[in-house]
Every structure is written in C-alpha cells, then in structure tokens.
Amino acid sequence: MLSGGVGISPFRGMIRYVSDKRLELPIILIHSNRVPEEIPFGNELGTLLSRIGNSKVIHTITSPKESGVAWDGRQGRINAELIREEVKAVTNLCFYIAGQPAFVNSMATLLQRELGVPSREIRQETFRGY
Numbered sequence: 001m002l003s004g005g006v007g008i009s010p011f012r013g014m015i016r017y018v019s020d021k022r023l024e025l026p027i028i029l030i031h032s033n034r035v036p037e038e039i040p041f042g043n044e045l046g047t048l049l050s051r052i053g054n055s056k057v058i059h060t061i062t063s064p065k066e067s068g069v070a071w072d073g074r075q076g077r078i079n080a081e082l083i084r085e086e087v088k089a090v091t092n093l094c095f096y097i098a099g100q101p102a103f104v105n106s107m108a109t110l111l112q113r114e115l116g117v118p119s120r121e122i123r124q125e126t127f128r129g130y
Helices: 005-020 043-054 081-089 101-115
Strands: 002-004 028-033 058-059 095-099 120-126
Touching: 002 005, 002 043, 002 101, 005 028, 005 043, 005 101, 028 081, 043 058, 058 081, 081 101, 095 101, 101 120
Parallel strands: 002 028, 002 095, 028 058, 095 120
Antiparallel strands: none
C-alpha cells in the first residue's frame, strides 16, 4: 500500500478488517506526509499491523525542517529505491495507491516504469479537492 496524506484513510479500514478477521495477509504500508505532526492513525496502524504478522508501516516525511517535532525516521518522497528496500520482491503482488491525483499518478508511473509492475496489479483511489 502506498499512500500520501489523507490517502491513508481507505487503507485504515482495510487494515482493520484484516486484523479483526485475523487474516494471514502480509501488508506493507508506505505512507508519505509533509511533517510528522500530520501522520494520521500512526499508533493505531502500527498496533493493527503488528497483530497481522509479516506486516509493517513505513512513514517518510518530505519536509522535516518545517516541523516543530524532531524526526529521525525516513525522509523524502516515496521512490523506487524505498519500495525495493521495504518490499523486496515486487512481482506477484497487488499494489494499492491512494492520495491526491498527482501522488497517485506518479506512484502508478513509478511502479510500472521503474519496477515493472503490470497495470493489472495496481489499484488506485484518488482524493480530489481537499
């Protein structure tokens, strides 16, 4: 799962469902925010994913210097290197992308062109006008 900003919202519901049903579906959520204060559902998602097994959340911050909170985690935008490092093998996986149109389009392009993910393995949800 790749999300930017409030694009994390649909993934929260999906992760809750998998956790509540105790399904053995490994999930890797890579989420991008401008500053750490804007990370939604941070503790909740970490707890839910820890119950699923072989699952994790990775937060990356694009403007840590604009924050009033110290950030020692990942910095920068989601890129092919980050995905390769965290996902390991990108074949035979379904990728979900949610966020603003520019984010969704850039992630879909990155997955297809840089990582060779077929378009049939990419699901997208765009949030406009917020």
